[in-house]
Amino acid sequence: MKRKVAVFTGTRAEYGLLYWLMKDIQSSDLLQLQVIVSGMHLSPEFGNTWQTIENDGFAIDAKVEMLLSSDSDVGVVKSMGLGVLGFADALDRLRPDVLVVLGDRFEALAIVQSALIMRIPVAHLHGGEITEGAYDDSIRHAISKLSYLHFTSTEPYRQRVIQLGEAPQRVFNVGAVGLDHLARSPLMSRDELSQSLGFDLSKPFLLVTYHPVTLSEESPRESFQALLDALDRFPEYSVILTYPNADNGGRAIIPLLEDYAQQAPGRVLAIPSLGFKRYLSAVGLASAVVGNSSSGVIEVPSFKVPTVNIGARQDGRLAAESVLHCAAETEAIEAALRxxxxxxxxxxxxEVDNPYGAGDASSQIVNVLERFQPESVKPFHDLS
Structure with a gap:
């Protein structure tokens, strides 16, 4: 009998990273893929991106509505509560042998809590990383402690997960799973991307994604306005602006983003979700990637494209030399962009080397998932 592997995704960015792993699980003779979709995927406000998952050839086994239309910390906490209720029913019906989650989102924390109580082993991707400017940092470490298997993106991160008390034989450094796209995903040409977006890309362009910073004094509106003011100083560049995520403060950014695009429709495109193929194609063609997304630090360096990383959100994360860090202030952003x-x-x-691996993570993960035998008790591993 095949081992049932449930893969959870709650955001467009996370799904893009998981795509090839899901394909490889789907192709395995020993594994049966189950797909659990929640969070931003099910929201019209963020593009109804669950449709992309189905269009890519995946059957969605469970849809769990959890995202309140709220921009507050209380709203996020209540969304997590709704998620736990829905995930309990989904996991009870599917009863996977292992649950795969990636990263550090509150949606992932909600389902991992449920899996722990229901004695479903969790395989966690991208543990051990540091992002000091967001509460995602604590969520990531919490998920690591609730998980049984670990697949990290670098060796220092593997050592950090072991430092958290996880046994070395259950922690695997496989590289960043999103880099599998470099070797396996055909990208769009400039003309194809332009036609797909309905937006003229004949001029050089900047790809911009800015998320709220949830654990520092950065005001989402003020920081994003500083970014927009800096972009105004580069009128010779077109701009593709993707929407922020659903963290508290994210919805406050959306009206600024939409107004900015409306004021310069020939120069600026605002879009809720590019999808991973268009996003990665845009990365490869962009003059620079700007904002504070983890993608700018992890995936973009492999495209030999510069990243301007703004503010505190990614503080502490390993970064290639192609990543420039700056304060969330107009003058600092302008200087970094220049x-x-x-x-x-x-x-x-x-000439830069990306510290996050060579793009062969999915096959390594599947190999472990096919052969691991979970124990009923997970001992704490003390460092000698």
Whole structure:
């Protein structure tokens, strides 16, 4: 009998990273893929991206509504409560042999709590990382402690998960799973991307994603406005703006983003979700990636494209030399962008090594999932 592997996804970005792992589980002779979808995927406000999952050839086994239309911390907590209720029913019906989750989102924490009580082993991807500017940092470590198997993106992160008390034989450094796209996903040409978006990309463009910073003094509106003011100083560049995630403060950014696009429709495109194929195609064609998404630090360096990482959200995360860090202030963002767009920095990016692996994570993960035998008790591993 095949081992049932449930893969959870709650956001567009997370699904893009999980795509090839889901395909490889689907193709395995020893594993049966189950797909649990929740969070932003089911929200019209964020693009109804569950449809993309089905269009990619995956059957969705459970849809769990949990996301309140709220921009407050209380709203996020209540969304988590709704998630736990829905995940209990979904997991009871599916009864997977293992649950796969990626990263550090509150949606993932809700389902992992449920799996723990229901004695369903969890395989956690991208544990051990640090993002000091967001409560995601604590969520990530909490998920690690609730998980049985661990697949980290670098060796230092593997050591950090072991430092949390996880046994070394259950912690695997496989690299960043999203880098599998580099070797396996055909990307769109500039003309194809332009036609798909209905937006003229004949001029150089900047790809911009900014999320609220949930654990610092950065005001989402003020920081995002500083970013927009800095972009105004580069009128020769077109701009693709993707929507923020559903963290508290995210919805406050959306009206600013939409107004900015409406004021310059020929220069600025605002879009709720690009989907991973269009997103990665845009990364490869962009003059720079700007904002505070983890993608700018983890995946973008492999495209030899500069990243301007704004503010505190990614503080503490390993980064290649092609990533420039700056304060969430207009002058600092402008200075970093000018450096990123310079010929000297372009040459540096062409030679950079990405610390997050070579793009073969999915096959390594599937190999472990096919052969692991969970124990009923997970001992704490003390460092000697």
């Amino acid at each position: 450096q990123a767009l310079s010929p000297v920095f372009s040459r540096l990016c062409a």
